[in-house]
Amino acid sequence: MKVSIPQASDLLSGVVIAARLALHDRWSAQRLAAYQAGLFRQSVRHAARSSAFYREHFRGIDLTRPFRSADLPVTNKRMLMERFEQVVTDPRLRRRDLERHLASTTGDSMLFGSYRVVASGGTSGLRGIFVYDRAAWRVILANTIRWQRLIGIAPQVGRRMRICSIGADNPMHMTSRIPLSGDVGLFRLRHLQATDPLPQLIAALESFQPDALVPYPSVAALLGREQIAGRLRIAPRVVATHSELLTPEMARLIEQAWGTRPFNHYGMTEEPNIGSDCSLHAGIHLFEDTTMIEVVDEDDRPVPDGVMGARFLLTNLYNRVQPLIRYEVTDMLCKAPSACACGRPFALLETIGGRSEDMLRLPRADGRPGLVPVTPMVVGLAVEAFLGVREYAAEHDSTGIRIRLVVPDSGERHAIGTALPERLRHDIAAHGGVPPPLDIRFVDSLERSAQRMGKLNIVARTRPAGTPGEAAAAAPN
Numbered sequence: 201m202k203v204s205i206p207q208a209s210d211l212l213s214g215v216v217i218a219a220r221l222a223l224h225d226r227w228s229a230q231r232l233a234a235y236q237a238g239l240f241r242q243s244v245r246h247a248a249r250s251s252a253f254y255r256e257h258f259r260g261i262d263l264t265r266p267f268r269s270a271d272l273p274v275t276n277k278r279m280l281m282e283r284f285e286q287v288v289t290d291p292r293l294r295r296r297d298l299e300r301h302l303a304s305t306t307g308d309s310m311l312f313g314s315y316r317v318v319a320s321g322g323t324s325g326l327r328g329i330f331v332y333d334r335a336a337w338r339v340i341l342a343n344t345i346r347w348q349r350l351i352g353i354a355p356q357v358g359r360r361m362r363i364c365s366i367g368a369d370n371p372m373h374m375t376s377r378i379p380l381s382g383d384v385g386l387f388r389l390r391h392l393q394a395t396d397p398l399p400q401l402i403a404a405l406e407s408f409q410p411d412a413l414v415p416y417p418s419v420a421a422l423l424g425r426e427q428i429a430g431r432l433r434i435a436p437r438v439v440a441t442h443s444e445l446l447t448p449e450m451a452r453l454i455e456q457a458w459g460t461r462p463f464n465h466y467g468m469t470e471e472p473n474i475g476s477d478c479s480l481h482a483g484i485h486l487f488e489d490t491t492m493i494e495v496v497d498e499d500d501r502p503v504p505d506g507v508m509g510a511r512f513l514l515t516n517l518y519n520r521v522q523p524l525i526r527y528e529v530t531d532m533l534c535k536a537p538s539a540c541a542c543g544r545p546f547a548l549l550e551t552i553g554g555r556s557e558d559m560l561r562l563p564r565a566d567g568r569p570g571l572v573p574v575t576p577m578v579v580g581l582a583v584e585a586f587l588g589v590r591e592y593a594a595e596h597d598s599t600g601i602r603i604r605l606v607v608p609d610s611g612e613r614h615a616i617g618t619a620l621p622e623r624l625r626h627d628i629a630a631h632g633g634v635p636p637p638l639d640i641r642f643v644d645s646l647e648r649s650a651q652r653m654g655k656l657n658i659v660a661r662t663r664p665a666g667t668p669g670e671a672a673a674a675a676p677n
């Protein structure tokens with residue numbers, strides 16, 4: 201393995217920053233909030249000064265006086281991608297050149313010797329390109345170290361800890377980029393591709409024997425079933441999922457398979473480390489000293505803690521090259537009304553409810569006009585109640601819900617074919633909606649699309665052909 205000097209120096213700086221961030225664990229919530237508000241104002245003023253887009257976006261707002269986040273208009277991916285050259289604060293960064301760099305990037309290579317460029321898949325087909333200077337990347341590495349410590353991954357004397365991540369297969373995506381950048385030999389790392397066939401994943405895992413397993417939850421559940429059935433034999437002491445929803449059933453399966461409760465990490469290409477749960481698993485601690493999350497309703501008004509928002513607004517507090525301020529993300533989040541018993545001051549995410557565009561909107565069962573929103577989790581929870589289901593994917597649109605199931609046992613297939621529609625009709629009716637037509641099919645396997653970084657659409661609204669979606673909780677991804 202070859203480690204470049206900038207790579208080693210960035211990681212060393214990351215370690216120093218992580219030590220500083222660790223001190224915030226002992227702060228009060230008030231002190232943390234004041235610190236975050238200070239960073240938010242700095243980020244906004246920097247953007248207004250250095251980015252042509254934000255100068256125009258904030259026109260007419262007096263930023264020299266104290267201001268609140270709600271005083272500022274929101275942004276979204278389309279805006280920031282369409283006006284990429286006006287958003288970034290270094291005029292050398294042209295979207296076309298970044299795309300060319302991405303197409304040829306290998307290892308931890310940097311553009312102009314200082315920029316790391318990553319891409320995301322795209323909700324509604326719009327691909328995002330995000331660029332980080334070395335100062336910002338050091339914060340990403342520091343947060344990654346913070347997450348590793350939270351879940352019990354640390355360099356050891358003697359035998360190096362073996363960490364196996366399973367995610368995207370492309371160095372331009374975060375799930376492979378962070379391990380590439382952070383690999384200076386402290387751990388034994390192996391990265392497997394979520395799109396690989398199951399027998400290949402099993403063989404690679406059994407030969408590597410990871411101490412820590414870092415997969416998408418749907419992959420972890422699939423592997424957990426293999427382990428329980430005796431077809432996979434590994435003994436990770438840490439399982440940490442990312443990038444998709446970790447449902448309660450998936451968490452139960454993982455715990456049953458390896459005797460350890462999974463940690464869940466939340467992030468996306470725009471902000472790779474939004475947060476992670478601690479060993480109490482009471483929810484995801486938001487890393488509020490590097491990111492600001494505002495949970496809002498459909499009109500971008502804040503919702504109280506304990507209430508599920510329609511989307512959230514993300515402000516990255518350290519990316520000075522491509523400022524993201526009050527940037528709309530359509531994941532539905534719910535903050536916990538109370539603090540974690542571990543004593544850390546960081547707010548907790550109680551639920552990640554999936555993407556608001558994946559909500560089912562069904563005619564009301566009481567006959568009154570209008571549609572009733574039903575969370576897609578209703579479908580996921582109903583399917584996952586059947587232990588014979590090895591994998592599934594569901595899509596819905598105005599014509600109904602289509603569910604594809606991988607159920608190896610033919611007897612169970614018959615039972616599920618009868619019981620699942622009954623259960624779904626019951627659960628949807630309990631939410632006040634008229635159950636739509638159901639199309640349930642049994643298949644031998646589900647394709648994981650490389651375009652979607654190997655993630656599964658657990659329950660998604662059908663998208664027009666040629667516009668791959670992007671899963672909800674995206675991660676060091």
Ligand SMILES: [Zn+2]
Nearest residue numbers: 478480540542
């Ligand atoms: Zn905690």
